Amino acid sequence: MVTDTIIEAIDLGKTYRKQTAVNGLNFQVKKGEVFGFLGPNGAGKTTTLLMLLGLSRPSRGMAKVCGMDPSRHAREVKTRVGYLPENVGFYGDLDAIQSLEYVADLNGISHDEALDKIRELLDLTGLDRDANKKVGNFSRGMKQRLGIAEVLIKDPEVLFLDEPTIGLDPDGAMRLMEIIQSLNKDKNITVLLSSHNLHQVQKISNRVGIMIKGSMVAEGSIETLAHEKFGVDEKEYSLEEIYMKYFQEV
Amino acid sequence: MQGLYAVFKKELCDHFSSYRFVILFALIAMVSLITSYMAGVHMQGNLEALAKTKFPFLMLFSAPGAMFSMVQFVAFFGPLIGLVLGFDSINRERAHGTLIKLITQPIYRDSVINGKFIAGVATISIMLLAILLVISGFGLAIIGLVPGIEEIWRLFIYLIISICYISLWLAVSILFSISFRSIATSALASVALWIFLSFFISLGADLVANAVAPIDEKENTQAEIVIKNVRTKEMISLVSPMVLYSEATATIIDPMRKTTSSVVMMGPMEELLSARFQSPLSLGQSVMVVFPHMMALLAITLICFAVSYIMFMVQEIRT
Numbered sequence: 198m199v200t201d202t203i204i205e206a207i208d209l210g211k212t213y214r215k216q217t218a219v220n221g222l223n224f225q226v227k228k229g230e231v232f233g234f235l236g237p238n239g240a241g242k243t244t245t246l247l248m249l250l251g252l253s254r255p256s257r258g259m260a261k262v263c264g265m266d267p268s269r270h271a272r273e274v275k276t277r278v279g280y281l282p283e284n285v286g287f288y289g290d291l292d293a294i295q296s297l298e299y300v301a302d303l304n305g306i307s308h309d310e311a312l313d314k315i316r317e318l319l320d321l322t323g324l325d326r327d328a329n330k331k332v333g334n335f336s337r338g339m340k341q342r343l344g345i346a347e348v349l350i351k352d353p354e355v356l357f358l359d360e361p362t363i364g365l366d367p368d369g370a371m372r373l374m375e376i377i378q379s380l381n382k383d384k385n386i387t388v389l390l391s392s393h394n395l396h397q398v399q400k401i402s403n404r405v406g407i408m409i410k411g412s413m414v415a416e417g418s419i420e421t422l423a424h425e426k427f428g429v430d431e432k433e434y435s436l437e438e439i440y441m442k443y444f445q446e447v
Numbered sequence: 448m449q450g451l452y453a454v455f456k457k458e459l460c461d462h463f464s465s466y467r468f469v470i471l472f473a474l475i476a477m478v479s480l481i482t483s484y485m486a487g488v489h490m491q492g493n494l495e496a497l498a499k500t501k502f503p504f505l506m507l508f509s510a511p512g513a514m515f516s517m518v519q520f521v522a523f524f525g526p527l528i529g530l531v532l533g534f535d536s537i538n539r540e541r542a543h544g545t546l547i548k549l550i551t552q553p554i555y556r557d558s559v560i561n562g563k564f565i566a567g568v569a570t571i572s573i574m575l576l577a578i579l580l581v582i583s584g585f586g587l588a589i590i591g592l593v594p595g596i597e598e599i600w601r602l603f604i605y606l607i608i609s610i611c612y613i614s615l616w617l618a619v620s621i622l623f624s625i626s627f628r629s630i631a632t633s634a635l636a637s638v639a640l641w642i643f644l645s646f647f648i649s650l651g652a653d654l655v656a657n658a659v660a661p662i663d664e665k666e667n668t669q670a671e672i673v674i675k676n677v678r679t680k681e682m683i684s685l686v687s688p689m690v691l692y693s694e695a696t697a698t699i700i701d702p703m704r705k706t707t708s709s710v711v712m713m714g715p716m717e718e719l720l721s722a723r724f725q726s727p728l729s730l731g732q733s734v735m736v737v738f739p740h741m742m743a744l745l746a747i748t749l750i751c752f753a754v755s756y757i758m759f760m761v762q763e764i765r766t
Binding site for chain 2: 243247250252253272273275276280282284285286287288289299300302303304305347351
């Protein structure tokens with residue numbers, strides 16, 4: 198089915214002055230998938246995400262998110278897509294509830310509706326006991342979970358998560374991954390997950406794309422990629438080995 | 448519109464709860480009140496002379512209390528309020544990573560900058576209106592003066608010009624907060640520009656005027672050269688928003704002033720008029736005299752805001 202594809206990049210490219218950040222990407226993400234978006238630092242992952250959100254104008258090619266061109270319908274795309282940036286910031290003098298209220302306000306959600314929603318999201322992210330603490334005193338793991346709650350307040354169809362587990366302790370990273378997985382399973386939210394934590398990506402994603410130096414060098418399920426690189430169908434190869442193999446070849 | 452209102456509400460709330468605004472507000476309110484109070488007490492002692500003036504109520508604002516009048520004080524230190532409200536408005540959000548969060552919400556990007564600017568202007572308006580009303584209340588209580596309709600109109604116009612003047616500095620500081628990433632740099636740059644335009648421009652004007660039309664003190668200089676000298680000086684000092692503002696408000700608050708130019712620049716008829724006929728200018732005429740000043744202030748404010756608007760809209764925001 199055509200409508201199955203929720204994110205599509207067609208020859209998507211971005212050039213800054215003379216530097217090419219993204220070099221003609223082609224890939225698709227299907228509805229309800231968790232797509233692992235891998236690649237070394239500076240490979241152009243964040244730039245790609247910004248283009249998919251309509252925050253950065255592509256130099257060539259085009260993108261389609263939820264059936265719309267983000268550079269033309271940025272506002273509509275942003276109502277359906279939640280984006281958690283790599284180093285998400287908060288207003289330190291607000292508490293968790295006030296932060297969520299502000300985001301709800303920006304999304305045009307009425308106050309009463311927002312309050313119910315905020316309670317629900319604080320429960321989901323395990324922040325219900327810290328609801329009245331100032332965000333400035335939050336730990337990094339709590340901030341990341343609050344960030345997730347903030348992007349969920351608009352009931353997105355798609356989530357873009359840019360390095361959500363970076364700098365988290367193993368327990369915090371695990372909790373975050375569990376939340377992401379439950380969102381995908383229970384609410385059928387499509388997730389585009391950019392991460393360096395290959396072990397976790399392997400656990401929760403259906404398919405992965407490996408991006409190196411602005412180009413997508415591999416795309417598919419982990420089994421397909423293992424088959425392609427090592428000629429075996431078995432799952433004994435970890436994503437890490439596959440990734441390193443691609444990385445060495447480029 | 449939903450985004451604009453949300454940003455506006457948040458910013459207004461932030462302004463009124465921030466210490467630096469409260470401190471500056473307290474300072475300006477206090478000094479204004481003291482000067483007006485002293486002017487009021489002074490007037491109380493000279494009630495006879497007061498009976499002769501046409502618009503005694505306005506003297507609360509224009510009569511120098513200790514060293515300066517309330518109007519002069521706002522001209523000097525009003526800009527500081529505008530600068531303090533705006534110098535970190537964009538780059539603080541950028542530094543804390545909240546700017547990217549704002550613009551990934553389903554709002555138009557200009558809602559962010561419009562909301563911030565409008566919230567600043569609203570803060571300034573509330574502050575000035577409060578000070579003006581308190582001083583008026585003072586006047587009613589101390590000297591038992593009731594302002595007439597024309598005086599109220601003049602105060603209203605004064606209020607509008609003052610809001611415009613302080614908003615100009617707000618727009619300047621927002622512009623700097625967009626163009627400089629570092630908060631310290633934008634604060635320094637806006638304060639430097641304020642000090643230069645407000646205090647040093649007169650020195651520069653003197654320098655240029657004396658170079659263009661040198662006045663020799665020993666010999667009698669020709670009248671044309673003196674006029675040229677003064678004209679150059681006035682033209683250059685008009686670059687300063689403070690001069691624009693002072694001239695405009697002085698004429699509005701003091702109906703006896705019939706022109707913004709100095710005595711040297713007056714034509715013979717003008718001189719005769721001001722000496723012979725001690726009658727106040729009507730409100731419409733006062734407004735006409737300072738209309739160019741008002742428009743210039745408004746235009747500079749809008750240009751500054753337009754430049755920051757465009758810069759903000761085309762910038763790529765990644766953090």
